[in-house]
């Protein structure tokens with residue numbers, strides 16, 4: 001019989017034998033033992049409403065997704081050098097959601113791998129290696145991904161931008177370089193500045209990578225007109241445009257299936273991750289025929305696990321569930337409702353400086369009357385919400401943005417619950433922290 005281990009034993013073992021740069025959430029870490037829909041359960045049977053996990057896209061341990069994985073696991077799992085229907089089935093499900101220009105897929109196992117491959121494609125297709133990316137952007141944990149992630153190299157332990165990475169200011173219309181309305185053209189101008197910097201070094205532009213809503217930046221919605229103009233500048237320079245949809249993709253935006261579609265553009269490369277496997281490691285890169293042809297320069301692309309029958313069974317089922325349960329339309333209705341409620345709340349709680357986002361990908365930015373970030377108060381709110389059984393995460397360069405990105409089955413009742421507890425806790429005396 002298995003002996004139960006105490007939480008302090010688990011923590012002790014981790015400290016001794018797991019990498020020190022792994023972190024734990026909350027001052028008193030939680031041990032989760034079950035997931036179902038938008039809920040998690042800890043070892044004491046305590047239930048939490050999860051507004052953090054956009055990986056469990058169609059709900060934690062969705063029965064149809066679990067079944068698809070279990071059934072295929074019992075039959076066969078191999079690499080993609082053998083024929084199998086599942087890889088084509090997943091490809092067909094994905095292509096149905098993408099514009100016709102993006103017609104070729106490569107399957108990988110994580111968002112980092114997807115962006116890593118996207119950058120390799122850029123290099124192969126353009127012959128250039130200079131990449132333009134946003135301030136506070138995050139694109140993954142591999143060497144190349146860290147090299148294009150200002151969130152990491154400009155943060156603790158980082159050494160600043162490498163020679164071939166060019167960072168433009170966070171296109172934040174609330175507290176950024178160009179606040180206010182109609183700032184899209186100004187921020188796109190900053191992308192142009194970086195293009196000219198590459199030219200000045202006697203080199204050409206490889207590519208441009210950005211999330212449609214900058215998650216680690218604090219749920220920053222790209223200002224109107226920004227992406228279309230930035231793409232125009234990049235393409236004129238001969239560069240390729242990558243949309244990192246690892247966080248926002250697969251219907252979460254509500255009004256569109258992919259984030260780039262909010263901006264009326266078609267990227268050359270789209271990277272897809274977290275939600276596609278609903279918790280199973282599965283990711284993908286979609287690209288144009290032209291990019292795919294240039295990437296296939298004779299060198300084989302082999303990926304031991306990418307596109308295996310188990311992962312593909314899971315991914316195809318996730319996309320079918322999104323359709324069957326109409327989760328994109330649901331994200332639009334519930335997200336709009338929640339956003340409206342939060343905006344209304346801001347009238348009574350002036351520390352809510354901004355409410356932003358699309359569908360079920362929202363952010364609440366907390367500031368004082370001088371527009372200074374309230375990090376300690378944001379931390380207080382997240383911890384008090386946890387005391388009431390609601391999990392929320394914090395992000396943004398100043399750690400003052402509460403993020404809301406729950407499993408897509410998050411209901412209107414859940415939204416009401418969230419607003420109820422936020423109001424209750426915001427009425428507490430915590431401004432002196």
Ligand code: PMP
Pocket residue numbers: 109110111112113115138139140141211215244246247273274
């Ligand atoms: N891109 C974005 C926008 C992400 O948020 C992440 C993960 N947080 C990644 C890429 C990397 O994905 P993974 O952790 O699956 O490698």
